[in-house]
């Protein structure tokens with residue numbers, strides 16, 4: 001009859017060998033399968049320069065000193081995914097060819113902010129966040145001014161690029177997805 | 179037993195050799211005091227199985243892409259026979275599962291069943307609870323309607339506030355720089371493939387531990403206070419006088435059946451809230467989370483500005499750790515809640531806090547209307563007051579104030595402000611709040627033209 005299963009039926013040297021072999025093979029399998037899968041899962045999301053320029057519209061559409069909502073068209077390449085059809089943003093024409101392009105998500109937890117022209121303020125509908133026309137926090141819980149897009153003007157057309165954060169003096173602080 | 183059946187069982191036994199395990203599983207004895215409360219675990223399992231089954235079938239028609247998700251659900255609900263019912267089972271079943279899983283956790287806490295020797299069952303149970311919440315979070319996006327989209331924007335923003343890894347976490351959750359096609363893809367994969375695998379793996383571990391350790395009894399009599407050294411003896415004694423699992427199974431079945439009836443009734447009669455298809459460019463939408471995340475959303479009010487991370491990260495983290503590690507820091511021998519006042523009081527407090535926050539979330543005032551909307555009521559006002567009401571709307575006052583149940587409760591409710599404040603005071607305050615009341619957080623409205631200011635103050639003063 002076969003002996004009952006027990007640790008002692010395998011000599012210690014062989015046990016160590018089995019442990020070492022299993023560890024090595026296991027680690028190799030984990031690495032060969034795990035590394036590509038982890039990269040496959042996470043890396044596209046972390047890509048920096050993926051965001052292509054968005055076409056906001058002719059500069060002439062944005063009156064000086066005014067803030068208006070614009071629906072920008074992503075200039076997509078041939079590659080999936082196309083993401084959202086249009087991207088909404090607020091455009092402030094500051095004169096002298098200068099613009100500020102504001103992200104519509106509140107810097108608190110992301111509710112869409114509304115531009116209220118008579119009041120000259122942006123309101124967040126979730127927790128009473130209020131921003132002035134330059135995106136500074138006037139009241140409520142948002143921790144920093146409205147985020148902005150970098151922009152360029154080419155042949156009289158305004159384009160929006162990457163998103164960045166600004167500090168309380170409205171100076172560049174960091175790219176949004178650094 | 180009928181000879182036919184005996185023969186079949188014998189045939190199976192020869193091939194599978196599982197008779198002994200099965201007998202031990204079905205006829206194991208339970209301790210005295212195994213009650214209806216002890217059916218909550220199996221009820222949760224039943225609901226999870228039901229969610230899995232309805233989920234399988236929804237997957238036949240549902241298409242996880244922004245172009246098709248909303249339409250495919252509309253198709254399920256409007257065109258497919260039983261579509262509304264099947265989706266209803268899944269939709270209401272989700273909420274019911276969360277309720278039952280939570281009650282199960284509560285039962286185990288109250289009966290002190292997380293203590294020796296069931297510490298690990300508790301830990302795995304807490305992880306299961308979190309997995310169930312993740313099912314809720316990922317499933318909420320799939321309909322791709324407005325509330326799904328915006329709740330996920332807020333949810334991923336909240337994840338993004340985590341210290342150090344926030345930004346990475348945010349993008350990994352979204353699968354890119356915004357909530358879009360890839361977010362839907364990964365939420366779908368998580369919801370229907372990864373989370374179920376994790377869930378059932380953990381359930382297997384959880385249930386094996388319950389079978390091995392036996393169920394935690396009602397802490398009465400000698401079982402109310404159990405020291406480690408007496409535990410095995412007293413528990414065995416109690417089992418000697420208790421019933422078998424087979425008998426308890428009837429209770430489990432009754433509860434499962436009643437839950438199914440309730441769920442079927444909900445699915446058949448309640449309509450599923452479905453909003454317009456997601457529009458990422460809509461700046462008038464007011465996001466709201468699903469009810470079981472209200473407490474988190476409401477907590478945000480308490481921690482403004484740079485303290486936000488306390489509400490979005492540190493408190494939830496502390497809560498999860500407090501739950502996970504409970505058996506390791508609560509080492510008292512008492513099992514009845516009365517014999518461990520500290521743990522009971524702490525839990526009652528936490529529960530009350532979550533309850534109050536959830537209630538606040540559920541009874542939050544209606545979201546503010548789009549600026550400038552004139553209601554029937556304002557039209558009926560005398561011209562002077564109507565002008566003030568128009569200024570109120572145009573200036574976006576409702577973004578921070580509640581008036582007759584509409585608005586956001588960031589500042590004081592103005593429904594009866596006229597009873598507290600006079601016209602002149604209001605005028606001064608609106609112009610420069612912090613000059614009138616130090617520490618007032620309302621931004622000044624100094625640029626408001628005088629006549630508008632007068633109209634507004636007059637209107638507010640008349641609200642009594």
Ligand code: FES
Nearest residue numbers: 106108109124129
């Ligand atoms: S999301 Fe804007 S104030 Fe909270």
